[in-house]
Amino acid sequence: MTASHDRRDFLKLAGVAGVAFASGLFAGRDGASAQDGDFHFVQFSDTHWGYSGPANPDAAHTLEKAIATVNGLSAQPDFVVFTGDLTHTTDDPKERRSRLARFKEIVAALRVKDVRFMPGEHDASLDRGEAYREFFGATHYTFDHKGVHFIALDNVSDPAAKVGDEQLAWLAADLRQRKPDDRIVVMTHRPLFDLYPQWDWATADGAKVMDLLMPFRNVEVFYGHIHQSHHHTTGHIAHHAARSLVFPLPAPGSQPKRTPLAWDAAIPYRGLGSRDIGVTAPSDYRLVDLPVAKA
Amino acid sequence: MTSRRTTLRWLIAAPAVAGLAAAGFAAEPPVREIRITARRFEYTPASITARRGETVDLLLTSEDRIHGFKMPDFNLRADILPGQITTVRLMLDRTGSFAFFCDVFCGDGHEEMGGTILVEA
Numbered sequence: 172m173t174a175s176h177d178r179r180d181f182l183k184l185a186g187v188a189g190v191a192f193a194s195g196l197f198a199g200r201d202g203a204s205a206q207d208g209d210f211h212f213v214q215f216s217d218t219h220w221g222y223s224g225p226a227n228p229d230a231a232h233t234l235e236k237a238i239a240t241v242n243g244l245s246a247q248p249d250f251v252v253f254t255g256d257l258t259h260t261t262d263d264p265k266e267r268r269s270r271l272a273r274f275k276e277i278v279a280a281l282r283v284k285d286v287r288f289m290p291g292e293h294d295a296s297l298d299r300g301e302a303y304r305e306f307f308g309a310t311h312y313t314f315d316h317k318g319v320h321f322i323a324l325d326n327v328s329d330p331a332a333k334v335g336d337e338q339l340a341w342l343a344a345d346l347r348q349r350k351p352d353d354r355i356v357v358m359t360h361r362p363l364f365d366l367y368p369q370w371d372w373a374t375a376d377g378a379k380v381m382d383l384l385m386p387f388r389n390v391e392v393f394y395g396h397i398h399q400s401h402h403h404t405t406g407h408i409a410h411h412a413a414r415s416l417v418f419p420l421p422a423p424g425s426q427p428k429r430t431p432l433a434w435d436a437a438i439p440y441r442g443l444g445s446r447d448i449g450v451t452a453p454s455d456y457r458l459v460d461l462p463v464a465k466a
Numbered sequence: 467m468t469s470r471r472t473t474l475r476w477l478i479a480a481p482a483v484a485g486l487a488a489a490g491f492a493a494e495p496p497v498r499e500i501r502i503t504a505r506r507f508e509y510t511p512a513s514i515t516a517r518r519g520e521t522v523d524l525l526l527t528s529e530d531r532i533h534g535f536k537m538p539d540f541n542l543r544a545d546i547l548p549g550q551i552t553t554v555r556l557m558l559d560r561t562g563s564f565a566f567f568c569d570v571f572c573g574d575g576h577e578e579m580g581g582t583i584l585v586e587a
Contacts, residue, residue, distance in 0.1 A: 225554035259574070259576045260571075260573055260576075261574065262574070292571045297571070297573060314556070327571075328530075330570045330571040330572070331534065331569065332569065332571070369538050369539075369565055369567075370537075370539035371536065371565075371567060371569050375569075381497075409509050428580075429577060430578075437537055
C-alpha cells in the first residue's frame with residue numbers, strides 16, 4: 172500500500188506516524204523544534220555545484236549561504252548528510268573532478284565535521300561513480316549513531332537507476348544483522364518507490380529494496396532528486412524528499428514537463444533550502460525545512 | 467548498421483490473434499514500422515501520431531551511445547544500443563497522448579530527452 176500526502180494530510184499523518192513537519196515559514200525558530208530530539212542531523216540535497224543558468228542566477232553562491240545558515244543554528248547538528256547531485260553533470264572528466272574538488276572545499280566550511288556524502292546521477296552516472304569515489308569513497312555504506320542504524324544506498328552509479336543485485340545482496344546481509352524493531356534510516360538519492368514514472372522519478376529496482384525493508388517496524392527514508400519537499404508512505408515506511416539548493420522542480424505531474432520553476436528575483440531562493448531532522452526514540456522524526464539564508 | 471535485430475514483443479493482442487487463427491481467420495492487420503533515432507538529447511521523430519487499434523513496431527536505433535526508451539503508460543522499456551535496431555511492438559489500444567523518454571542518464575540535457583505518441587480515435 173502506498174500513499175502520497177500534501178502538507179495538510181501530512182500534518183494529520185504526523186500524529187499517527189510519529190513524524191512532525193514544519194516548513195521554512197517557521198525558519199525564525201532556527202529549527203529549534205528539530206533540536207529538541209535525542210539528536211538532530213541536517214540533510215542537504217541536490218546542490219548541483221557548477222550549474223549555470225537562468226533558473227538560479229546565484230548558483231555559484233547558494234551553497235555557501237545555505238552552509239552559513241546551518242552554521243548559525245543555535246545547536247549544531249550531530250552530523251550532516253548530502254543526498255546526491257553534489258555537482259552538476261559535465262561530459263568532461265577533468266571538469267567533473269574540478270567541480271567535485273571545489274564542492275568539497277566549500278562544504279569544508281561547515282562547523283560540523285562529521286559529514287556524509289552520497290552521489291546523484293549528475294555526479295556518478297556518466298562514469299559509474301569513478302570520479303566520485305576518488306573524492307568521497309564508497310557510494311554505499313552504513314554507520315550507527317545513538318541507537319539508529321543509517322544505510323546509504325546508491326541508486327545512481329548505474330545510469331539505468333538500479334541499485335543492482337550486488338548491492339541488494341549487501342543490503343540483505345546487513346539487514347540480517349538487525350532486529351525487527353531496530354531503528355533504521357535509509358538515505359539515498361532517487362525515490363525508492365514509483366513517485367512519478369512519467370518523469371522517471373523512481374528507482375528501477377526500488378521495490379526490491381522496499382521488500383527487504385518491509386519486515387522492519389521502524390524505518391524512515393530520506394532522499395532528494397525531485398528538488399522539493401515530498402512525503403509518502405509505503406505501508407508503514409515513510410519517505411521524505413528534501414528541497415534542492417539550485418532550483419525547485421514542479422510538483423509531480425503538475426505540468427507537461429519537469430522543467431525548473433523560474434527564478435523569482437522578488438523572492439530569491441524560493442523553494443530552496445536544507446532540512447533539520449530531529450530524532451527521538453523510539454521512532455519520532457521532527458522535520459524542519461531551513462531556508463537558504465535568513466530573511 | 468543492422469547487425470542484429472532484437473525484438474521485444476508486447477503481446478497485448480496475442481490471445482486475440484491466436485483465437486482468430488484457431489477459428490480459421492488468417493488475416494492479421496498490417497503492422498506499421500516506425501523508425502526512431504536516439505541521440506543526445508533527442509529522439510527523431512519526437513512526435514508520432516497513430517490510430518487507436520493500430521499495432522506498430524518501433525524500430526529504435528542510437529547514433530551515439532546507449533539510451534533508454536521508457537513508456538510507463540504501456541509498461542514498456544528497452545535499451546537502445548548503437549549499431550543495433552531494437553524492435554518494440556506496441557498495441558495502441560486506447561486514445562491519448564503518451565510520453566516516452568530516456569531512462570539511461572546521458573548527460574546535461576538528459577531530463578529533456580523525450581517525445582510523445584498521440585493516439586487518435
